[in-house]
Amino acid sequence: MKDKSKLGFYLGSCRLDPSDNSILFQTQGDETSSHESAKVSLQPKFIEVLSYLALRYPDVVTRDELITQVWEGNAYVGTKALTNAIWHLRQQLSPLDVDGGVIETVRKAGYRLLLPPIYDQLVDTEEDIRQTTETKLQHANQRLRLMAMVLGAVAVVSSLFIGMHLYQDKQRMTDTQMTVLTRDPGSERYPRLSHDRRWLVYGASRPGVTSSLYLKDFKREDVPARQLTPSTSVELRAVWSLDDTKLFFASRSHATGKCTITQLTLATNEMLALAPCSTDMAAIDISPDGQYLAYISSHEADKVGGIYRLTLAKADAKAERLSCESQCNYEDRDLAFSPDGKWLAIARRFSNISEDIFIRDLANANEKRLTQGLEDIRGLSWMPNSQALVFATEDSGSRNGFTIDIETAHIRPLDVEGMSYPSSVSDEGELVYHQYRRQFQMAYFSLGDKVPGSLFPLLYSGISHRNPHYSPEAGRIVFVSSDTGYNEIWTSDIKGQKLEQHTQLKSRVAYPRWSPDGSKIAFIAPDDRNEGNRIFILDLTNKNITALASSYHNHGRPSWNWQGTAVFASTSDGITEFYLDNSAPKVISPLSMAVGFAKSATELVFSRYGVNGLWLINLAQPEEVTQLISSKVFRSGNNWAMTADGVYFKSSNGNEQRLNYWEASSQQVTPLLRVPRSSLSGFGSMTYIPESNRLVMTLDGFPQRDIILLKHKLLQ
Known part of the structure; x- marks a missing residue:
């Protein structure tokens, strides 16, 4: 049948x-x-x-x-x-x-x-009936033989049943258990348990309060976590000394902006600066023998983020760089020593949308690649046996945790949604992590209203949408959506309706931009090896997607030239022009570009990576670069949009963000809207819709993070 x-x-x-x-x-x-x-x-x-x-x-x-x-x-x-x-x-x-x-x-x-x-009807053919009859006869004979055997075996089975049941219970994997350790309003992250698992140190950010390190005592659950570091500096990520008497972390002074790797002695609250660093969120770890600190920094001129090793026994020791120093096609972003001291696990970024895990043999500096084509790694930690890693990733806006065997590179999912920065894995299968809940949405702000308005969602959805760009010629907004489980290119009308999906790459697309005539969309996506990225052009007239000729490993956000015949993007050589006819790219300027808008055939307005201010370059004479808006006023980076009469841009001021308008004729800046800090994504974009006199931008919101204690069957 x-x-x-x-x-x-x-x-x-x-x-x-x-x-x-x-x-x-x-x-x-x-x-x-x-x-x-x-x-x-x-x-x-x-x-x-x-x-x-x-x-x-x-x-x-x-x-x-x-x-x-x-x-x-x-x-x-x-x-x-x-x-x-x-x-x-x-x-x-x-x-x-x-x-x-x-x-x-x-x-x-x-x-x-x-x-x-x-x-369709279930029809029994003659052959079906014959086979069914033979099967029944065979089953009848088998039952007669088995009955005698079963009667003799019942006594044996009964005697073994209790023993086997107890054994199976012991061997059966435990269910996933989650315990919330922090419930404070705000954002707690980067947890680390002391070696005796009594103390928890973590960084916390709260609206209106400086980010600091906090210490929680599990033997005194009724006592609130204690703030360890002062409000005059920023600290977020720490590691314990082997005897649990000291903490090591990156600390950045509010007054000077200077960042230092710092040692805090818990008994005396004495703080000692050890070495320079570049960010208060620097990844840091201590070797299993307690002799070295390893951390990520880019404090030296012309050097990207890399690993530095500092000897703790020498008071005047200078940190030694272990990573590539020049002409690097990657940037190290996270690290973790294996418990046996043999390996250093490294999260390495090859482009702005591609990151992977490597392990380095500390005896000979040989490296082994474990993954290929992850999007964004959010924390590394070793299993106690030094044979596997626990890591978290963000893929198309969704975070989760995984384990990976360092010999076979076999990956197993933990199925813990929101997992970020797992650490302190125990022999009993426990670890701590911070749970991350954040969703990107497109929001609009109506300009010219008599009554000041607010930000309103453009799309009401449980899916992340980001990086909008509007084309008056096409009459549509292009953006990135994770509706299918992957970041793909979509468009909508100006009301966020009549949605249409344009790519099915099942990959990670980013930063779409309309061509001047509204017939094409430029965007970036991973290359064939999932290491770097390439600039792609989607032609809406024939639905074809082509990659622009380039020998570069990484490309910044694309922007079109005035004629629509080429795309500008930042590369390792600076602002580079890529042509649709696939002729050789041309370096325009050694300056970097975050976001650019063509003002005319010979003028490009752009913001710069790591440099405040809004700039104008003469494409006919690229050495002529002028500052349109002062660096004291313009610190937006990605969130700005140019119109014929001025520039709309985001600024941050203390615990709030502001939406401002710079009028070109008067050079005056007018504040338009105040919102809480982190409301607008620093990695988002902004676009102006003249038909409705609206700004559309990527809405973020203050992220909610809580520290979770996890017990999981795959961690044992």
């Missing part, structure tokens, strides 16, 4: 055939004929998902059940693949025109099919 899961079935006027992985829409009045023009072949996994939903109709099917049935429980692959399958199935079944769609998402439960499947 045929397996029902292999049978074809109808959903309304649509027939699904698992034998050739196809769907076919029948025309009314001609249900028996096959219209090949309406027949669509789908990926086998898509068909399997739909078939399983049909088998379970009208029940709700959980995501875990679908991943188990279709992807054999491989959550690392299945989590994104399922989201992608549901999206494609909804697109293909959209002609059925069912209210709410053919496949319903049941919040926090799973998916449910809304149309009843009508299966």
